Amino acid sequence: MPEKTQQMDIGVIGLGVMGKNLALNIVDNGFNVAAYDLDALKVSQFLSQFNAESSARKYPSQVIGCESIQHLLDQLVSPKIVVLSVPAGAPVDGVCHALIEAGIQIEDIVVDTGNSLWTDTVEREKRYKDKFSFFSSAVSGGETGARFGPCLMPSGDANAWERIAPIWHSISAKVDSETGLPIERTSAGEIVENGDSCTTYIGGAGAGHYVKMVHNGIEYADMQLICEAYHILSSGCGMTASEIGKVFEKWNQGKLNSYLVEISADVLQQADPETNRPLVEMILDKAGQKGTGLWTAVSSLQLGCPAPTIAEAVSARAISTQKSLRVSLSAKLAGKETNEVSLESRQQIIDQLENALYCAKIASYAQGFQLMAMAAKEQGWNLDFAEISKIWRSGCIIRASFLQSITQAYQQQANLAHLFLAYSFAEQLSQLQQNWRQATSFAVLNGIPTPCISSALAYYDSFRSETLPANLLQGQRDYFGAHTYERIDKKSGKKFHLEWSSTSREQISI
Known part of the structure; x- marks a missing residue:
């Protein structure tokens, strides 16, 4: 049975292009990472890249390649932070259910970094609120951004954000506060500790996505x-x-x-x-x-x-x-x-x-x-x-x-x-x-x-047009469907209808 060390700062599930690069970015910035993917080869490739880049790294961070979701949870300090980098939709819920079965706790945080539809994120926060804190963080910048500094748009529980914020501020892209121009980061192990970070708490559930x-x-x-x-x-x-x-x-x-x-x-x-x-x-x-x-x-x-x-x-x-x-x-x-x-x-x-x-x-x-x-x-x-x-x-x-x-x-x-x-x-x-x-x-x-x-x-x-032809459009709507209209010489909100088929063309106040 894999050892329980409980010394990793954060777990990453999903080591595709985005997940692997996010994990390496987190490691560069001095955090210890436990990583897991259904494909054991991806775990192996992640560990190989971590080792190959170790000499360039400023901070002596650690990583653990995990054999299962249970193994990953066992490595994390509590309350646990687990980052998901899996395809949007059913895979997100699949991993969430697996985390529940593995014993994730209500105080633990699960961060969805995929391209989820925002309404799905809102529903997931409600669905899992009695199991763990479901949080979301949209990620922009593609493969290069994930590796060397993405733009991160987090949303959800504000208390969860307080736990995640130090990591997110560290790994995000940076800009010069005076000029607004990017401070580029282009090589493994390199970090940027100055400038404005390209992440901020966006708001409640779904806002970030x-x-x-x-x-x-x-x-x-x-x-x-x-x-x-x-x-x-x-x-x-x-x-x-x-x-x-x-x-x-x-x-x-x-x-x-x-x-x-x-x-x-x-x-x-x-x-x-x-x-x-x-x-x-x-x-x-x-x-x-x-x-x-x-x-x-x-x-x-x-x-x-x-x-x-x-x-x-x-x-x-x-x-x-x-x-x-x-x-x-x-x-x-x-x-x-x-x-x-x-x-x-x-x-x-x-x-x-x-x-x-x-x-x-x-x-x-x-x-x-x-x-x-x-x-x-x-x-x-x-x-x-x-x-x-x-x-x-x-x-x-x-x-x-x-x-x-x-x-x-x-x-x-x-x-x-x-x-x-x-x-x-x-x-x-x-x-x-x-x-x-x-x-x-x-x-x-x-x-x-x-x-x-x-x-x-x-x-x-x-x-820039003070007047648009919507007056004629509203007349058309009233003509064929009695949808009413407002008048420019009457109180706003007051509705009128003209009896268009009548010979007297009587106007009625509604």
Whole structure:
């Protein structure tokens, strides 16, 4: 029978890509880890990597590879902390039931770090409250983030967070508090002890996974916006992938500085090892998705919170998968033939597009933050948007210097209802919106689809419009369904209905 040592600080169950790298990150930062996976080979590989990196490690941490969940629990100091890094859904509950059978106690903490749907997290906290403290922490940043500093979005019982916080602050990504720029960590054993950590307590059950879901929705929009800019420069301006990559490199030095713009520049300048053509031109134009962007779009519709740019990003991926239909229709449907663009005009379009991309980016983030605000009101969460934007500055896919401006906006204006109301963003949008329109018009006139750039502009125009045609819409609804309407010259909330079929057209107060 395996020995009971009870000296490990934390247990990790699930040693796939994310779990293994999280465990190694925890070890680098001086904590002792007990690790388990159903696949014994993964446990062995984890131990081998731990040993290979031991000479680079600043702290003399210990690890134990466990033979079972029972063995893992026996190694942990009480109250125990167990981190789950298993696929979302049934596997999470499967491990929870196994922990119960192994004797986990009510004061122990189980942390779900998978990409769980936030409503599942809420239900699990209720389901297991008499067995142990179920806690959740969304993780962003992929494999590299997990290993060298992720963005962590924890939520659940506040007392559980107090126990977990020292570990989470240690392993999370760090940013310079003055500039908001990431303090990079890139090698095994290396740690960063200064700077702001990219984790904060998000709120009650489900809040962290909801915020991560919206993060991913914004990520969908951000990626699609960049792709549309690439499409405009490629199809509209006749630029090569490498030339566009160099434009993105330049943009990344300014207000569009971000991880996604940076890697897009790299992708566009990568040659295919087989043909030596630009690799991007050899990649089939069918995009995949794992569902979190869809969840965000669905949530926005359920709450009645407009997030059209996020929804269009999801739709764009769906349209991309219908490759055979697009091929067929491309031979049947007429479109505008693109004219050759002069070098002078090309530079003008590049400059306009830089501003359009920046404005659309503001709009997509505004949609995400308003969605979080409406969800928080409905769920009773007290979300701190300055803190959320701060932790997104590094360790996650949407990390960008732009988030420093969002942080400052929420710090400077208490109870900011919408990012468009922030002084700096309102001024920038007003100054740059004409370039946004020019870039969008160029795409439309040349038959280049820009669902996200265009929907973001429509979103901006809708919110800057004091009057929208919803008055006619409400008249239509009253005409065919007696759904009533309000009047501009009467008290708000007072309902009226017109007897449309009557010759006298009598108006009734409801």
